[in-house]
Amino acid sequence: MNRLDTNQTRSEVIDRDFLEHRAKLIDIAAFLDRCERAEGVDDFRLRAIRAAIPLLIDGQSERVRRILESFSDPTTGPIPEAPGKGASGAWEGSS
Amino acid sequence: MRYIDPHAHMVSRTTDDYEKMALAGCRALTEPAFWAGYDRCSAEGFRDYFNQLTSIEPARARTYGIHHFTWLCINPKEAEDVGFAREVMQVIPEFLAKDNVLGIGEIGLNKNSKNELQVLEEHLEIAAQHQSLVLVHTPHLEDKQKGTRLIMEAVRNQPNIDPGRVLIDHVEEHTVKEVLDGGFWGGMTLYPDTKCTAKRAADILETCGTERLWMNSACDWGVSNPLSVPTAALELQARGHHPEAIDHVIFKNPMTFLKQAPAFAKRAEAIDVGHRPE
Numbered sequence: 296m297n298r299l300d301t302n303q304t305r306s307e308v309i310d311r312d313f314l315e316h317r318a319k320l321i322d323i324a325a326f327l328d329r330c331e332r333a334e335g336v337d338d339f340r341l342r343a344i345r346a347a348i349p350l351l352i353d354g355q356s357e358r359v360r361r362i363l364e365s366f367s368d369p370t371t372g373p374i375p376e377a378p379g380k381g382a383s384g385a386w387e388g389s390s
Numbered sequence: 391m392r393y394i395d396p397h398a399h400m401v402s403r404t405t406d407d408y409e410k411m412a413l414a415g416c417r418a419l420t421e422p423a424f425w426a427g428y429d430r431c432s433a434e435g436f437r438d439y440f441n442q443l444t445s446i447e448p449a450r451a452r453t454y455g456i457h458h459f460t461w462l463c464i465n466p467k468e469a470e471d472v473g474f475a476r477e478v479m480q481v482i483p484e485f486l487a488k489d490n491v492l493g494i495g496e497i498g499l500n501k502n503s504k505n506e507l508q509v510l511e512e513h514l515e516i517a518a519q520h521q522s523l524v525l526v527h528t529p530h531l532e533d534k535q536k537g538t539r540l541i542m543e544a545v546r547n548q549p550n551i552d553p554g555r556v557l558i559d560h561v562e563e564h565t566v567k568e569v570l571d572g573g574f575w576g577g578m579t580l581y582p583d584t585k586c587t588a589k590r591a592a593d594i595l596e597t598c599g600t601e602r603l604w605m606n607s608a609c610d611w612g613v614s615n616p617l618s619v620p621t622a623a624l625e626l627q628a629r630g631h632h633p634e635a636i637d638h639v640i641f642k643n644p645m646t647f648l649k650q651a652p653a654f655a656k657r658a659e660a661i662d663v664g665h666r667p668e
Contacts, residue, residue: 299592299595299596299600299626300596302629302631303629312589357563359562359563359564359590359593360563363534363535363562363564364535364564367533367534368532368533369536373503373506373507374501374502374503375504376470376503376504376505377470377500377501377503377506378501379501380425380501381530382501382529382530382532383531384531384532385531
């Protein structure tokens with residue numbers, strides 16, 4: 296397999312990417328706070344985010360794949376009819 | 391830097407974007423037929439669209455020295471009405487011999503419905519009959535993994551299509567390995583919010599290898615960046631990857647897949663050396 300082998304040290308990765316991802320993490324915190332302040336109840340999308348967050352720190356690898364799968368429709372057959380054109384980003388059936 | 395953007399919806403972009411892409415090193419692009427943001431009300435509307443893709447856009451691209459190619463289909467977002475889709479599919483063969491047509495695309499699934507699957511199978515039949523390359527759209531977000539599997543199964547059920555002549559687009563970390571293991575080509579679409587970012591695409595290349603993978607902007611009328619392929623190349627450069635390895639991903643890989651189409655093969659040498667389209 297023709298790989299693009301990782302040339303960076305962990306320190307270099309952190310130097311390049313830490314601030315960007317620190318900001319993204321704070322954005323997630325702000326989003327959760329904002330939802331909490333707003334009146335109403337959680338829906339399946341917010342529940343999907345809450346369920347995905349522990350995967351970040353469970354010590355297992357392939358976090359991206361596993362988080363994407365946690366948002367995915369796990370059924371296997373085609374559905375009878377398209378309910379519309381859009382996608383919501385989380386599988387409603389999981390709720 | 392030289393690159394090919396193998397998925398760009400230029401009918402939705404300004405002429406300035408062509409200029410920026412040319413300045414960034416874009417030698418060629420391919421434009422799949424897609425959903426216009428609204429459902430067209432007649433098959434004749436598609437005939438106009440196919441004329442735009444085979445005559446108007448190549449001329450706009452030529453102004454900036456970019457070779458323009460296209461793919462034809464009715465997009466899965468308009469495939470729920472099977473009768474209407476069949477009317478459009480009857481128009482497609484009229485255009486398949488045009489000198490910038492590579493094959494059938496972007497076909498696939500959107501919400502993974504039975505009707506979408508039926509229309510996908512009928513498109514695959516057209517591709518098999520005409521020995522065309524196939525460019526596949528995979529569903530968005532929560533529907534992607536399931537849809538990708540249904541699509542691969544549909545292609546495998548069509549005995550006259552070689553997976554090596556099928557590009558399955560919009561792969562992400564949860565679909566890329568199954569696509570490559572199935573012998574298909576995979577496309578990574580670089581979007582700011584959905585699909586892949588440049589950094590994640592670079593991660594996938596570092597973990598899955600560079601064979602049978604390409605990157606594209608899929609720039610259209612939504613949130614997208616026509617310069618996302620060279621932006622990803624800069625990310626690879628910043629990580630210390632060799633210029634030849636980057637050229638392999640952003641130029642040679644799309645060349646290898648696309649050269650399987652006679653329309654592209656005829657111009658491959660000109661694209662390789664950087665000659666303008668005639």
